Every structure is written in C-alpha cells, then in structure tokens.
Amino acid sequence: MLVEFEVIKRAQAGDAPAFNEIVLAYRKRTLGTIARLISRPEDVEDVGQEVFLRLYFSLDQLRTAEVFEPWLYRLTVNAAYDYLRKHRRRMESRMSDLSEQQVMLADAMAGGRVDHDVRQRKQISEAVDAMLSQVSEADRILLTLKEVEGLSLKELEKIYRVKENALKVRLFRARQRVLKAFGEENREPSTKGAAKAEI
Amino acid sequence: MNWTFKGDENEALDALFRAYREACPDPEASANFMPELWRRIDERQRSVFFMGRWARALVTAAAVLSMGMAAYLYIPRGHRSVFSVESYVEALSAGHSQDADLPEPALDEL
Numbered sequence A: 001m002l003v004e005f006e007v008i009k010r011a012q013a014g015d016a017p018a019f020n021e022i023v024l025a026y027r028k029r030t031l032g033t034i035a036r037l038i039s040r041p042e043d044v045e046d047v048g049q050e051v052f053l054r055l056y057f058s059l060d061q062l063r064t065a066e067v068f069e070p071w072l073y074r075l076t077v078n079a080a081y082d083y084l085r086k087h088r089r090r091m092e093s094r095m096s097d098l099s100e101q102q103v104m105l106a107d108a109m110a111g112g113r114v115d116h117d118v119r120q121r122k123q124i125s126e127a128v129d130a131m132l133s134q135v136s137e138a139d140r141i142l143l144t145l146k147e148v149e150g151l152s153l154k155e156l157e158k159i160y161r162v163k164e165n166a167l168k169v170r171l172f173r174a175r176q177r178v179l180k181a182f183g184e185e186n187r188e189p190s191t192k193g194a195a196k197a198e199i
Numbered sequence B: 001m002n003w004t005f006k007g008d009e010n011e012a013l014d015a016l017f018r019a020y021r022e023a024c025p026d027p028e029a030s031a032n033f034m035p036e037l038w039r040r041i042d043e044r045q046r047s048v049f050f051m052g053r054w055a056r057a058l059v060t061a062a063a064v065l066s067m068g069m070a071a072y073l074y075i076p077r078g079h080r081s082v083f084s085v086e087s088y089v090e091a092l093s094a095g096h097s098q099d100a101d102l103p104e105p106a107l108d109e110l
Helices: A005-012 A016-038 A041-061 A065-086 A088-095 A098-110 A116-132 A137-148 A153-160 A164-187 B009-023 B033-074 B088-100
Strands: A196-198 B002-004
Touching: A005 A016, A005 A041, A005 A065, A016 A041, A016 A065, A016 A137, A016 B033, A041 A065, A041 B033, A065 A088, A065 A137, A065 A153, A116 A137, A116 A164, A116 B009, A137 A153, A137 A164, A137 B009, A153 A164, A164 B009
Parallel strands: A196 B002
Antiparallel strands: none
C-alpha cells in the first residue's frame, strides 16, 4: 500500500486533503497503467481523472485495506475498457497500419542512428498497440495487466473476481488470439520488401 | 521489409511485451490534473444533489397522488360506494325487482 488505511478512512469521511494524498500516491502508477491500456497519450489524463472520480464516489464502499489496490485496478480497468469501447472505431482504423508499424519496428531494431532509443521506444510501442488492437478490448486489457503491468494471477483474481484456473484459460486464449492475429498479418504477402528483422 | 519472431513464439511475445513495458514509462501528470479532478468531482456532486432533489420531489408527488386516489376510491359518495356492501342474494333480488319494472316486450312488433 502506498498510503495508510487511516488516510483512506479519513477520505471516506469526506476529508479532501486525505483524498488528495491518495490521488498523489497512486496517480503516476495509475496513469502509467492507463497509458499502456489505451495507447492514446492525449487521453490518459482524462481517463485517469475518471478513475479517481469513480474512486471518490465509491470510496465509502471500501471495508478493508487489503482490497484497496485491486479495487483501484478494477476501477482503472473499467474506465479503460469504457474508453476503448467508445473509441473502438478509431482503433480499428489503425489496424491497417500494422504492417507499416512492423516495418518501422524492424527499422528501429536494425538502425543505429542518433535518436535510436527514442525512436525504438516509440516504434515498439506503436507496433504492440497495433498488434493488440487486433484483439478484443477484454483480451487487450487482460494481456496488458498480466504481461506488461506484471500483475500476478492472485492479483488478477482479485481484480476480475474469477478463479485462477479460469484466468489461466482466458490468458492462454488471449495469447493465442494475439499470436494468431500476428501470424496472419505476417503470412500476408509482403509488398514492402524481403528483408526480415528478428527479435 | 517485414519482421518475424525467431524461435518460440510465446517467448518472443513475452520479450515484446517486456520491451513495450520499458518503452512506455509511467507518465507525469500535468499541473492541471488535480484542479480539473476537483472540478469534475464538484460538478458530479452538484448533479447528484439536483437528481436527489428531483427524486425526492417525484417520490413526494407520487405519494400525494396515491393518497388522493385512495381517498377518492374509498370515501363513499352519496348513497353508493364503489364497493357494494350488499350480499349476493340481496343484489340478485334488487336486480330482479328492477327487471320487474321493465315493460313487457311488444311481441306483435317482432
């Protein structure tokens, strides 16, 4: 926990400074998670504010300290999920760019230019975004939480309120769908050249 | 140009996700984050407050209307109430006496 439960209790009682303390403690981490879930830097703060807004109005439902963080994750996931559903059309329009993204990633990996690191980070980010945009929002969020955020199955159990085995099955299927989508893209005849980069 | 995963696809996917995590560090919030958050909280509180007032007003109006309807239905008007206090036999008897007052049909007109 990044804050004492006492602070949460004060926030539950309507203490604004205590709520500010919670927001300041969890803001950066929450914004990072949102950034990786929605991949739209310009909307990250907006979704982040929505998360803390929901937190403010549901804080009185919290009973124990140990569920606070999974609960905040759940609010984050729900807000990201709502955002992704709302902006699905925009995301789909980017799917056609996947091959281009892959080309850019390969270029970044092979390149040795001055701004190599910055460009590479951007290109990896864009390539993964494009890859994840080919699966459902639910798959994208689950995979991001597990594989990118590094949450354990136990933590995911608390967030999703499902058994570990069910989560394993969902994760396996999500990975399969990502790999399949990725494989299908790669099997398409490339008109952009023959060179291949490897990771 | 294209790129592929080398070797085990799952390992490559893990590596790609790790690279993605490193490529996307946690962003810093802007200076406007907290003021904007509190503005949204206040806005939501106001709308919740007004919705609460509307809901209370509607509930009160519905309760008053229900009581008015109940009074209208239950209070006897004149000699008759909407609910009969007669027994079934009394009602039949009354109906029969009313029938007796009716003139006989003129059979020759049929």
